[in-house]
Amino acid sequence: MARSPSGDSLIERVVRILEAFDPDTPALTIGELAARADLPSSTTSRLVEQLVAHGLLRRDDERRVRVGVRLWELASRASPTLALRQVAMPFMEDIQAVVGHHTQLGVLDGREVLFLERLSARGAVINLTKVAGRLPLHASSGGLVLLAHAPRPLREAVLAAPLRPFTPATVTDPETVRRLLADIRHQGHALCAGFIDPAATGIAVPVRDPLGRVMAALSVVVPNDPDAWTHIGVLRTAARGLERALRAPRAP
Amino acid sequence: MARSPSGDSLIERVVRILEAFDPDTPALTIGELAARADLPSSTTSRLVEQLVAHGLLRRDDERRVRVGVRLWELASRASPTLALRQVAMPFMEDIQAVVGHHTQLGVLDGREVLFLERLSARGAVINLTKVAGRLPLHASSGGLVLLAHAPRPLREAVLAAPLRPFTPATVTDPETVRRLLADIRHQGHALCAGFIDPAATGIAVPVRDPLGRVMAALSVVVPNDPDAWTHIGVLRTAARGLERALRAPRAP
Numbered sequence: 113m114a115r116s117p118s119g120d121s122l123i124e125r126v127v128r129i130l131e132a133f134d135p136d137t138p139a140l141t142i143g144e145l146a147a148r149a150d151l152p153s154s155t156t157s158r159l160v161e162q163l164v165a166h167g168l169l170r171r172d173d174e175r176r177v178r179v180g181v182r183l184w185e186l187a188s189r190a191s192p193t194l195a196l197r198q199v200a201m202p203f204m205e206d207i208q209a210v211v212g213h214h215t216q217l218g219v220l221d222g223r224e225v226l227f228l229e230r231l232s233a234r235g236a237v238i239n240l241t242k243v244a245g246r247l248p249l250h251a252s253s254g255g256l257v258l259l260a261h262a263p264r265p266l267r268e269a270v271l272a273a274p275l276r277p278f279t280p281a282t283v284t285d286p287e288t289v290r291r292l293l294a295d296i297r298h299q300g301h302a303l304c305a306g307f308i309d310p311a312a313t314g315i316a317v318p319v320r321d322p323l324g325r326v327m328a329a330l331s332v333v334v335p336n337d338p339d340a341w342t343h344i345g346v347l348r349t350a351a352r353g354l355e356r357a358l359r360a361p362r363a364p
Numbered sequence: 365m366a367r368s369p370s371g372d373s374l375i376e377r378v379v380r381i382l383e384a385f386d387p388d389t390p391a392l393t394i395g396e397l398a399a400r401a402d403l404p405s406s407t408t409s410r411l412v413e414q415l416v417a418h419g420l421l422r423r424d425d426e427r428r429v430r431v432g433v434r435l436w437e438l439a440s441r442a443s444p445t446l447a448l449r450q451v452a453m454p455f456m457e458d459i460q461a462v463v464g465h466h467t468q469l470g471v472l473d474g475r476e477v478l479f480l481e482r483l484s485a486r487g488a489v490i491n492l493t494k495v496a497g498r499l500p501l502h503a504s505s506g507g508l509v510l511l512a513h514a515p516r517p518l519r520e521a522v523l524a525a526p527l528r529p530f531t532p533a534t535v536t537d538p539e540t541v542r543r544l545l546a547d548i549r550h551q552g553h554a555l556c557a558g559f560i561d562p563a564a565t566g567i568a569v570p571v572r573d574p575l576g577r578v579m580a581a582l583s584v585v586v587p588n589d590p591d592a593w594t595h596i597g598v599l600r601t602a603a604r605g606l607e608r609a610l611r612a613p614r615a616p
Contacts, residue, residue, distance in 0.1 A: 122374045123414045133442035162375045167473075172444075179438075181445045181473055187436040188496035190385035194436065198495065201483065205457065221419075221433055231453065243450065244440035 122159075125151055129159060129169075130179070135242060139176040193219060196328060197228045199357050200319075203350040204231050207332060210346050214239045214333040217319075218254035220262060221246075223270055225255040225329065238309050239333040250275045250289055251282050253302040253314030254329035260296040261318060261326035267293070281306035301344050306336050313340040317347045322359045330354065374411075377403055381411055381421075382431070387494060391428040445471060448580060449480045451609050452571075455602040456483050459584060462598050466491045466585040470506035470568075472514060473498075475522055477507040477581065490561050491585040502527045502541055503534050505554040505566030506581035512548040513570060513578035519545070533558035553596050558588050565592040569599045574611045582606065 132140060132148035140148065146156040160177055163169040167182030188194050200217050208215045208231045218225040224246040232239070240247065249255035249262075249270055259267055275284040283289050296302045304314040316331035330351050334340050384392060384400035392400065398408035412429055415421040419434030440446050452469050460467045460483045470477040476498040484491070492499065501507035501514075501522055511519055527536040533556075535541050548554045556566040568583035582603050586592050 121414055123378065123411070123418060123420075126375065126378070127418045127420070127438075130438040133438075135441055138442040138444055138447075159375070162373055166375060166379045168375075168379070179443050181443065181471065181478060184436075184439040184443050184446065185473075185478060185496050186379075186382040186385075187431060187439040189387055189494070190390040191431050191433065191436050192390055193433045194495070195390075202485075205483075219433065221437075226433060226437060231457075233454075242441075243446070244437050 125149070125155065125159060126163070129156065129163070130183075133179050135245070139172055139174075139178050141176055145177055193228060196358070200229065200328070200330070200354050203354040203357070204229060204330070206353075207330070207346055207350045208233060211332050211334065211343050213335075214241065216241050216254060216331045216333070218258065218329045218331065219327065220249075220258040223249060223266070225249060225252055225258055227254075228328075238311055240308055241333065247308070248276060250284070251278050251307050252331075253304040253307070253316035254331040256292065256296055256302040256304065257316040257318050257329040257331075258326065260293040260302070278308045279306050279310050281310070283307070301347065303341060303344070305340065311336055313337070315340065315343055315347060317344070317351045319351050320355055377401070377407065377411060378415070381408065381415070382435075385431050387497070391424055391426075391430050393428055397429055445480060448610070452481065452580075452582070452606050455606040455609070456481060456582070458605075459582070459598055459602045460485060463584050463586065463595050465587075466493065468493050468506060468583045468585070470504075470510065470581045470583065471579065472501075472510040475518070476500060477504055477510055479506075480580075490564055492560055493585065499560070500528060502536070503530050503559050504583075505556040505559070505568035506583040508544065508548055508554040508556065509568040509570050509581040509583075510578065512545040512554070530560045531558050531562050533562070535559070553599065555593060555596070557592065563588055565589070567592065567595055567599060569596070569603045571603050572607055
């Protein structure tokens with residue numbers, strides 16, 4: 113059903129159109145969109161017209177195509193992951209108020225950490241995290257916490273693939289990462305000084321669902337100072353509060 | 365292209381499947397999904413399979429279908445509306461810290477206000493707003509601010525349609541709403557005491573883009589007390605800060 117001569121389904125083509133947009137290129141002409149999605153202009157134009165009619169895409173004042181707010185609404189209103197974000201928000205605000213730098217909530221998706229939320233303080237240290245952005249599991253503190261508690265086959269697959277360095281401090285030797293993951297499971301937190309940027313330290317703790325499975329990582333990005341470790345207690349305290357809230361019956 | 369015997373396009377059918385999920389029913393069986401989307405089970409099953417393959421939907425442990433986090437990621441990462449939310453977040457936190465109740469950011473979508481964000485305080489007053497939820501324009505303070513600055517044809521269309529009461533205080537007479545909108549344009553804020561719930565007062569102010577067009581409404585929901593109006597200054601101050609941040613060149 114609905115297959116093009118090249119055999120890809122219509123849904124595949126719609127996904128390629130949606131994937132063409134990113135934070136650096138939020139508005140595209142039909143020609144740019146067709147090139148990025150690797151589709152004929154006529155197909156792109158026809159699909160865009162239908163997606164605009166349903167509000168999933170929209171045309172801006174210059175007739176360029178953008179992602180529509182209706183797509184966000186459909187994706188958000190029944191998302192279990194965003195229910196987690198909603199419960200986590202007050203605890204993230206607590207962390208941010210106490211630590212005064214960036215606070216993030218990340219979940220495992222594929223072989224990366226996907227950030228559901230990020231709160232920032234004005235004038236805080238550099239931070240590569242973006243909401244709806246991703247980082248590799250081995251390089252970020254949140255990613256390492258999620259990898260430490262991931263199913264073994266995923267862990268082995270990540271360790272078997274090349275581990276990209278961001279700075280000289282990024283751990284890229286699989287055996288060293290393996291020991292790091294054991295330490296994280298044992299100590300209950302990850303502390304990554306300068307792994308992604310020499311000026312920043314990431315610290316993360318796991319968040320467990322009511323069945324005890326790690327469902328997310330709560331993390332902060334603070335200056336790369338010798339006393340960065342002092343924030344671990346704040347994160348652990350907030351994670352315990354969040355886990356208790358996740359166990360409580362939901363308010364109406 | 366890709367039309368069913370009944371003439372609806374495949375994209376139409378995918379949208380109907382996505383629309384079947386809502387906050388009260390985030391997980392559905394294929395049968396429930398088919399009934400809600402008004403599609404044959406076989407079509408639903410085939411489309412769900414493709415959407416799951418791309419991560420736009422997912423199966424939970426009980427084989428029920430849920431919205432996938434990939435859909436949220438695609439909808440969010442290049443969304444201009446969520447760029448607004450990102451800039452607004454620190455100012456919303458400022459409001460919440462000072463007022464201590466709910467703080468919301470809403471935009472006009474169709475004939476409703478769509479809430480992009482909501483921050484809540486523990487123990488705050490009742491509030492019907494949900495993130496990615498909607499309210500009618502005439503009943504909510506944010507909606508009235510957006511309606512007051514909407515294009516005239518939309519305003520007339522909303523006033524010509526039945527205006528649903530939520531409480532005895534909801535204004536449902538078109539001429540009274542028209543005067544209310546003029547007051548809102550003149551005074552620069554909306555104050556709605558008990559319009560949606562007798563115990564709550566909504567207060568909203570407009571947020572203007574760098575060209576001076578109203579792009580969003582910033583609002584609080586506070587107890588329905590005679591001194592609710594004292595929060596107007598907080599909202600106006602935060603909105604001015606947000607507008608200045610929207611005019612500033614974006615940080616890298």
